Amino acid sequence: MTETPIHKGLAGVVVDTTAISKVNPDTNSLLYRGYPVQDLAAHCSFEEVAYLLWHGELPSPDQLAEMEKLERSLRPLDARTKTLIDALPTTAHPMDVVRTAVSQLGTFDDTLLQPEGLTDRTLNEGRAMYLFAQLPAIVAYDQRRRRGEDLIEPRDDLGYSANFLWMTFGSEPAPAVEQAFNVSMILYAEHSFNASTFTARVVTSTLSDLYSAVTGAIGALKGPLHGGANEAVMAVFGEIGTADRADDWLEAALAEKRKIMGFGHRVYKHGDSRVPTMKAVLDDLVEHAGRRDLGDLYDALEQAMTSRKNILPNLDYPAGPAYHLMGFDTATFTPLFVASRVTGWTAHIMEQLESNSLIRPLSEYVGPDQREVPARP
Numbered sequence: 546m547t548e549t550p551i552h553k554g555l556a557g558v559v560v561d562t563t564a565i566s567k568v569n570p571d572t573n574s575l576l577y578r579g580y581p582v583q584d585l586a587a588h589c590s591f592e593e594v595a596y597l598l599w600h601g602e603l604p605s606p607d608q609l610a611e612m613e614k615l616e617r618s619l620r621p622l623d624a625r626t627k628t629l630i631d632a633l634p635t636t637a638h639p640m641d642v643v644r645t646a647v648s649q650l651g652t653f654d655d656t657l658l659q660p661e662g663l664t665d666r667t668l669n670e671g672r673a674m675y676l677f678a679q680l681p682a683i684v685a686y687d688q689r690r691r692r693g694e695d696l697i698e699p700r701d702d703l704g705y706s707a708n709f710l711w712m713t714f715g716s717e718p719a720p721a722v723e724q725a726f727n728v729s730m731i732l733y734a735e736h737s738f739n740a741s742t743f744t745a746r747v748v749t750s751t752l753s754d755l756y757s758a759v760t761g762a763i764g765a766l767k768g769p770l771h772g773g774a775n776e777a778v779m780a781v782f783g784e785i786g787t788a789d790r791a792d793d794w795l796e797a798a799l800a801e802k803r804k805i806m807g808f809g810h811r812v813y814k815h816g817d818s819r820v821p822t823m824k825a826v827l828d829d830l831v832e833h834a835g836r837r838d839l840g841d842l843y844d845a846l847e848q849a850m851t852s853r854k855n856i857l858p859n860l861d862y863p864a865g866p867a868y869h870l871m872g873f874d875t876a877t878f879t880p881l882f883v884a885s886r887v888t889g890w891t892a893h894i895m896e897q898l899e900s901n902s903l904i905r906p907l908s909e910y911v912g913p914d915q916r917e918v919p920a921r922p
């Protein structure tokens with residue numbers, strides 16, 4: 546019998562404060578630095594939201610212009626990173642490619658690239674911007690090389706989302722697709738102390754470096770209980786096939802005690818605040834693509850899950866099919882989550898350093914009592 550209460554998975558445990566975002570399950574709301582995420586998705590670019598997460602305020606027009614100029618200058622895939630990616634098998638999981646590429650960036654001495662008089666904060670702001678600008682090239686190139694296609698150079702006349710789609714598909718996106726992608730990047734950007742963000746804070750709390758913290762966060766995000774769920778949603782749709790088979794499939798899956806990907810959440814218990822916004826994006830994409838079959842399958846599984854378990858969708862449920870309709874390979878979905886969440890992760894890394902305390906919880910020992918090593922012959 547343990548002496549102290551055990552909070553398995555740290556469920557419900559408040560371990561620190563943060564000024565970056567507020568997840569409120571009672572009001573089913575999410576604020577980034579005080580702004581409702583739905584308003585940011587409707588009115589802002591992902592570049593503006595990245596600035597907000599890092600600096601605490603939305604950028605002025607001049608600040609945005611300066612940020613966009615820097616971000617666009619840092620977009621071309623680093624030649625050393627391309628060499629590394631080319632050395633990896635095309636069968637490697639894209640999350641392993643992204644994790645390896647980010648880890649490798651940490652081996653360069655980027656302090657040489659930075660202006661004089663840098664503080665840790667400004668050095669990390671520079672590193673955050675570098676990852677923000679490089680991840681689209683890494684993610685886009687890995688999808689293209691898996692398809693036997695060549696690297697596409699970035700375009701500095703396009704915004705972040707349009708350029709990401711340009712580098713992936715080699716054509717300028719339709720405005721509706723660009724906006725859909727922009728909304729998804731904003732919705733995925735930040736979500737308080739989720740597992741990958743907390744991983745980044747734990748690594749940072751030892752005073753390790755930003756690249757190590759982001760590498761750890763990517764490892765945590767890969768798991769299907771976290772970011773990997775958006776890929777797994779498409780696998781579930783593939784198993785079910787058509788809407789009329791959804792309820793029978795679910796009955797069998799639940800009988801096998803399977804976790805249904807894209808449903809449930811550790812914090813939201815009355816639905817994920819981001820789902821309505823992402824579902825509206827998905828509905829538009831379904832309409833434009835003439836994929837009513839996919840829309841019906843989505844609705845049928847949601848209906849079955851709600852009625853059988855009363856467990857509601859999380860963001861990954863609409864995001865998966867939306868990325869599919871935008872043309873991304875399923876294996877690219879979680880790397881897209883990385884490209885977005887790197888903004889939240891790096892904001893938390895910098896916040897952790899502002900008032901750092903080593904993160905080191907306790908455990909209750911339940912192993913054998915103290916005993917002697919048997920005498921050796």
Ligand code: SDX
Pocket residue numbers: 735736738739740769770771772774803804805806807808809810811812854856859860861
């Ligand atoms: C993300 O934390 C964040 O903010 C994460 C995220 C972010 O933006 O960073 O929002 C992104 O990771 C979203 C979640 C993506 N993961 C999935 O979709 C995977 C499927 N979901 C489940 O594994 C689950 O819902 C979790 C892990 C997300 C949350 O689980 P909890 O809060 O730990 O709850 P639990 O696993 O203890 O489940 C409670 C009960 C259990 O039933 P009993 O064993 O008590 O009978 O609900 C059941 C669970 O079996 N349950 C599910 C289920 N989710 C919960 N049963 C089937 N399918 C599910 N999806």
